[in-house]
Amino acid sequence: MEHIPILKMGNLLLVTIQVDMHDRLAMTLQDDLTSRIVKDQANGVLIDISALDIVDSFIGRMISNTAAMARILDARTVLVGMQPAVAITLVELGLTLHGVQTALNVEKGIALLQRTAT
Amino acid sequence: MEHIPILKMGNLLLVTIQVDMHDRLAMTLQDDLTSRIVKDQANGVLIDISALDIVDSFIGRMISNTAAMARILDARTVLVGMQPAVAITLVELGLTLHGVQTALNVEKGIALLQRTAT
Structure with missing residues (x-):
C-alpha cells in the first residue's frame, strides 16, 4: 500500500498508523x-x-x-492509543514529542479537541 | 504488525484495513x-x-x-470507503458482499448506523 488512509469525521481527520513507516511513506502521509x-x-x-x-x-x-505542519494550517494534533511499552521507551530514550498532545484513545482525543476548540 | 487496530467511537467500532489480508490476520481480526x-x-x-x-x-x-459474526452479536456492519475500481471489479467478477451494507465514507457510515439504530 502506498497511502495511509485519512478518515474525515466532522471537523477532524483520523489517521491510523498500522504499517512500518519509512521515509517515502512518511512524506506521502504528510503531503496527503x-x-x-x-x-x-x-x-x-x-x-x-x-x-x-x-x-x-x-x-x-x-x-x-x-x-507542526498541521499547526501552521490551524489544526491541532492529538496522538492517541499509545501502548504502555511505547510510553516507557519514549521516556527512557529521552524522546519528546514536541508540540503533540496525547490522549488515551480516540474517544478521549476527540473530547480533548472539542473541549479546547474554542 | 499482527493486529489490525479496532477503534471505539461511542457505540461503534472502526476498523481500517490497510495491509494485505492473509488467513491468519483475518482470523485474528475476527477474534479481536x-x-x-x-x-x-x-x-x-x-x-x-x-x-x-x-x-x-x-x-x-x-x-x-x-x-455475519457481528450480526449474531447484535451489531451491524457497514463497509465504507470503497474505491470506484473496487466496486467495478466486484460487480464484474459477480462477487456479492452478502449481509453487508455500504456507505461512501466513514461519516455517511456513522449516519447510516445511527439512523437505523432504533
Whole structure:
C-alpha cells in the first residue's frame, strides 16, 4: 500500500498508523494530510498509534513534524492509543514529542479537541 | 504488525484495513472484533477499505463472514470507503458482499448506523 488512509469525521481527520513507516511513506502521509486539512477545512488531527509496538526517533520526529505542519494550517494534533511499552521507551530514550498532545484513545482525543476548540 | 487496530467511537467500532489480508490476520481480526463487540457493547461496526486497491473473493468472504459474526452479536456492519475500481471489479467478477451494507465514507457510515439504530 502506498497511502495511509485519512478518515474525515466532522471537523477532524483520523489517521491510523498500522504499517512500518519509512521515509517515502512518511512524506506521502504528510503531503496527503496537509492537503486534506486544507480541502476538508479540518481543525483537528487524530493520529492513532495503537498498532505500533515501537516508536523510534524517526517515527517520533515524523509525528512532531506532521503536528507542526498541521499547526501552521490551524489544526491541532492529538496522538492517541499509545501502548504502555511505547510510553516507557519514549521516556527512557529521552524522546519528546514536541508540540503533540496525547490522549488515551480516540474517544478521549476527540473530547480533548472539542473541549479546547474554542 | 499482527493486529489490525479496532477503534471505539461511542457505540461503534472502526476498523481500517490497510495491509494485505492473509488467513491468519483475518482470523485474528475476527477474534479481536467479536471480543471487542462484546466487551464494548458495540452495536455497529465500520470497516474502512479506502486503502485497498483490490478486493478479491478471499477478502470479500472475510468481510461477509465478519459481518455475519457481528450480526449474531447484535451489531451491524457497514463497509465504507470503497474505491470506484473496487466496486467495478466486484460487480464484474459477480462477487456479492452478502449481509453487508455500504456507505461512501466513514461519516455517511456513522449516519447510516445511527439512523437505523432504533
